[in-house]
Amino acid sequence: MSEIVLNIDGKEVAASAGMTVLQAAQQADIHIPTLCHHEKLEAYGGCRLCIVEVEARGRKSYVVSCLYPVEPGIVVRTRSEKVDKIRKVLVEELMAHAPDAPELVRLAEEYGADRHRFDKETSFCVLCGLCVRYCDEVKHKNAVGFIENGAVREISFIPEIAAKECWSCQECFTLCPTSYAQAAYLLTEALAFPGRREAHSHAHAHATPEPERRVIPITPVAATA
Amino acid sequence: MTMLKLNSAAELEALRAKILAGRDPAKPCIAVCAGAACDGMDSAAVACAFLAEVGRQQLGERLELRTTGCHGYCERGPNVVVTPGEICYFEVAPADVPEIVAATLRGEVVERLVYHDPASGAKAVHMNEVPFYKHQTRLLIGDNPKIDPMKIDDYLAVGGYAALIKALTEMTPDQVLDEVKRANLRGRGGGGFPAGSKWETTRNAPEKIKYVIVNGHEGESAAFMDRAMLTGNPHKVLEGLIIGAYAIGAQRGFMYTRHDMPLLEKHVRNALAQAKEYGLLGENILGSGFSLEVELHFDVGIFVSGESSALMRSIEGNAPEPRPKYVRTSVSGIWDKPSNLNNVETWANVPQIISRGAEWFTSIGSEKSRGTKLISLSGNVVNSGVVEVPMGTPLRTLVFDIGGGVRDGKTLKAIHFGGAMGGSIPARLIDAPLDFDGMSKLGAPIGAGGLLLMDEDTDMVEVARYLMDFLTKESCGKCVPCREGMQQMLQTLTRLTEGRGRQGDLELLEDLVEVTGLGSLCALGKTSGDPLKSMFRYFRPEYEARISNQAANQAADQAAAGSGDTK
Structure with a gap:
């Protein structure tokens, strides 16, 4: 892999061809906020919080660093007035749905976002897609998916698959920045296949205990200093 | 008529000569428009009435009948054009048919059905006299009244596929590419990006497997010209696509369109089958050694399907969600292969550029926008x-x-x-x-x-609200600025139109326009604020009036309510 040198926030950073700007920055300990990114998953580019300013061939543009490939000689700015403004408004938009999500609260503080700027529509889900994509790309189960589009888009557990797969997995719960994935699952369970707890205690009273909840760390939430 | 595969350009020209020999230009032909608008006004009943009249009087020897694609003058449909002379009849009803047939046989004109100027009452009989037509230059759509879109022979009769012959037999792929570049043909889908440069990028991309695509999605509201083009003259678009594939070195092509246009589907399916039967598609086209397969694909009923990267995801069989184009689709598109996408009208321009040359093409239009x-x-x-x-x-x-x-x-x-x-x-x-x-x-x-x-x-505020409402419903919902930003813009605009504006709403809208524009993943979100930008540029006082009036009214209401309480 060929070495590529680019400039991030005034620092010369070495990266390999095929890497994204986000990866190059992380490697150089330069923090870029993300919400929908997870290193085990294909880059998604949904939350847009990792947006940065890139100057390439004399042209300035705003790109999401989780998808933008490194190029020799490009100049990246991870903070600027415009970048900060974009992040601030994005956080404000998401806080209309999940005003108390810890990551959003942290980001709001950092970017001066007003959590009350937009009328509340507390759906709790920010549609980062971590649960959907993790279930698809890592677990290959597709027990949870997106339904609808645009402003009415939501995640939905598919009862037939969820009834079989979810209780013994639950890995997406801890990926969720708002805990909505867990709530959505439990609602699905209550509506579509209630009685799991009872069935479980009867059938498996002496067999396998309930699985321990495996915790998948969300990366790179790496706390800001 | 059974048809054999044509193995060479000479065989195609021989077929064309045979078709033309069998047609008498002096024999009157009545063309009934079956374009979307005329069809909606039951032009099918008019066409049936002609068929019945010709059958009843056994006029088959003396009169041609043709059902065609869109003639253009939708407002005055159902449209009927009689050749020779291109006599235009408007708002034709089945009851008018016997009179038109009788007059046509006598070489006369049914005066009451021709165009009358609404102000002066002056008549216009022939197409080139009708104001709607006479100021146009109908290079692409002009053949529509001459062609039954279900008949490849009609397209051959107007010189169809001659450009393909020229490209395959007289030109190298590089020469074809060069011609299109010199013509400075710019993409008609919206961006105006030079088609030649796009072709070149795909041609030069290292992967050997390459695709060419016709974007016939046409989701833009109030746009219906691509449908008229592709439904009315599918072979013209297909010919352009085959020529483009030859220049680019693509082996496979896709025609992508909407699932909700049955007539278009019928015509395109038929055109692909006929082209294949004649050997204009498939292996070794006209004995040139060049091969191309073309398939028809449909959307799933969502506007963003027409966005190039979403369209390509859709062809792959995935949900039509846009992908960021930091690597262009002309380098990495369908199944990560170089994929050249142009819209219907862009492809339709290709045959004439090859036939008549880049110099001719650049003589039409303005300096930076040709044709x-x-x-x-x-x-x-x-x-x-x-x-x-x-x-x-x-x-x-x-x-x-x-x-x-x-x-x-x-x-x-x-x-x-x-x-x-x-x-x-x-x-x-x-x-x-x-x-x-x-x-x-x-x-x-x-x-x-x-x-x-x-x-x-x-009401310009309502216009912006209406357009935003449309886009909000059409957003795929993947990225935050598009999904949330447009929703917030819509809510703010709705407030304004409903008399609930607040101080600071315009500034809020400006913030949202900026962030949605800079932050969104694809063109839908990026340009969703463009109508609002133009509103702020030209119609800002209308917006300001809404705010100040509303704020004043609300303050007055509150004051009134307050004073009422104290009493």
Whole structure:
């Protein structure tokens, strides 16, 4: 892999061809906020919080660093007035749905976002897609998916698959920045296949205990200093 | 008629000669438009009446009948054109049919059915005298009245596939590419990106497997010219695609269109089958050694399917969600292979560029926008329809000479271009030329070519709300700025139209326009604020009035309520 040198926030950073700007920055300990990114998953580019300013061939543009490939000689700015403004408004938009999500609260503080700027529509889900994509790309189960589009888009557990797969997995719960994935699952369970707890205690009273909840760390939430 | 595969250019020319020999140009032909608008006005009943009349009088030897694609003058349909002479009859009803047949046989004209000027009453009999047509340059759409879209022979009779022969037998792929580049053919889908450069990128991409795609999705609101083109003359678009595939070195092509246009589907399916049967598609086309397979694909009923990267995801069999284009689709598109996508009208321009040459093409239009442009004319206009004019034509010609001005004697307020992601300009800019760059600078980019006229009664706040409502429903919902930003813009605009505006709403809208524009993943979100930008540029006082009036009213209401309480 060929070495590529680019400039991030005034620092010369070495990266390999095929890497994204986000990866190059992380490697150089330069923090870029993300919400929908997870290193085990294909880059998604949904939350847009990792947006940065890139100057390439004399042209300035705003790109999401989780998808933008490194190029020799490009100049990246991870903070600027415009970048900060974009992040601030994005956080404000998401806080209309999940005003108390810890990551959003942290980001709001950092970017001066007003959590009350937009009328509340507390759906709790920010549609980062971590649960959907993790279930698809890592677990290959597709027990949870997106339904609808645009402003009415939501995640939905598919009862037939969820009834079989979810209780013994639950890995997406801890990926969720708002805990909505867990709530959505439990609602699905209550509506579509209630009685799991009872069935479980009867059938498996002496067999396998309930699985321990495996915790998948969300990366790179790496706390800001 | 059974047809054998044509193995060479000579065989195709021999077939063309045979078709033409069997046609007498002096024999009257009655062409009934079956385009979307005429079809909606039951032109099928008119066509059936002609068929019945010809059958009843056994006139098959003396009269041709043809059902065609869109003629253009949708406002006055059902349209009937009689050749020779291109006599135009408008608003034809089945009851008019015997009279038209009788007059045609006598070489006469049914005066009451021809065009009458609404003001002076002056008659216009022939197509080139009718105001709607006479100011147009119908290079692309002009063949529509001469062609039954289900018959490849009709296309061959007007010189169809001659450009393909020229490309395959007289030109190398590089020469074809060079011709298109020199013609400076710019993409008609909205961006105005030079098609030749795009072709070249795909051609030069290292992967050997390459694809060519016709974007026939046409989701732009108030745009219906691509449908008229592709439904009315599918072979012209296909010929352009085959020539492009040859230049690019693609082995496979896709025609991507909407699932909800049955006539278009029927015509395109039929055209692909006929082209395959004649050996114009498939292995070793006309013995040239060049091979191409073309498939038809449909959307799933969502606007963003027409966005190039979403369209390609859709062809792959995935949900039509856009992908960021930091690597261009011309380098990495369908299944990560180089994929060249152009819209229907762009492909339709290719055959004439090859036949008549880049010099001829660049002699038409304005300096940076060459050729003609198809425009869908609608809104508060007298003559709605599909129009084709040279680039650079002043909007005044489109609106007044062709369009006949504003309906019901009202005054023109604004001209809107480019659908829900376009922009509105005030009537005073009516002399601006139709030009990609010029119109973009004015804030009303041509887009795909939907031109909407708005009269004096139009509420510009409501226009923005309406367009935003459309886009909000069409967003895929993947990225935050598009999904959330548009929703917030819609809510703010709705408040304004409902009399619940707040101080700071305009600044809020400006913030949202900026962030949604900079932050969104694809063109839908990026340009969703464009109508609002044009509103703020030209119609800001209307927005300000809403805020100040509303704020004042609300304050007054509250004061009144407050004083009531104290009593």
